[in-house]
Amino acid sequence: MSQKVTRRQFLNYSLMGVGSFMAAGMILPMGRMALDPLFQEDAEGDMVTTSVTIDEITEEPMQVDFTFEQEDAWYTSEVTDFAWVFRDGDEIIAFSPVCKHLGCTVTWAADDNNPERFFCPCHNGLYEKNGNNVPGTPPTGPLDQFEVGESDGYLTIGQVVPNQLV
Template sequence: MSNHGKQDKANSSAKRGISRRQFLSYTLGGAGAFMAAGMSLPMIRFAVDPILQKKAGGTWIKVVEASKLTNEPQEFKFKIHQVDGWYVSDPELTAWISKDDSGNAFALSPVCKHLGCTIGWNTEKNNEYVCPCHGAHYTKDGKNLVVAPKPLDEYDLKIENDWVYLGPIKANTRVK
């Protein structure tokens, strides 16, 4: 066999296989892709799992005995258990609960619809809710009188076994 034949045979075998540089490049690239997938899958699951979980129905919170309610609004504090994605907390909320002229109980949110300050009842001795921040005024039913663009929000309310239960906040249904 001549030198020329050996050279052709060496060139043809080099063309069939991969070089050492290509092997290392493929190996490192594959290992890097495997590690990137291993790191990103838990992050994707962390972000998507809370979205896929079924939402619980509206929960009712036991707040006060119905016999303690009066026609004069009273401030009641209560805690709710909330899960926001992976964050679990028990914030304390407040509601102004009273009875209307027909004796029906209702609960209003204390959050002013102007800029979100906390309102108080009868602080100016005028039988109105008043916002201490910017002077918004509301009637006993939560109707906006001055400054605020909307009436106070209302809690869903039910009475069972002489206890007042509050549900989610909704737009005020007492005023138009």
């Protein structure tokens, strides 16, 4: 005795199968996206070693270049950035060169009228040596800092953090 599948049962099975594949096609990517952070390595706190030794750093801010790998979706590139680094007593300070007004690059002692300040050439913005914005100039907040450390006598630079000096 063979069981015959009726037309109604065949359509029912077909629609259920196709519907299941379509639902899985929509739900699986959403589930993967939701769970993906659990499978990623935590990159926060990674420090980049620079070519500057700790002994080279003085009380005068100096530009220190550093290079790191940046991953954007499926593309990995090597990015070169820099920080303004100086000593404040025994502490080493590293400021981000990005102005808080419009994101221009600040320089140290570039303005003849303000030789002991960071200067933003875009709109004549000024910052004190501690990164605090000078009142009456365009910047809306203090310069951000980088985490700093030491590895085998060389300066290491980490993530950007809010200014801790002001």
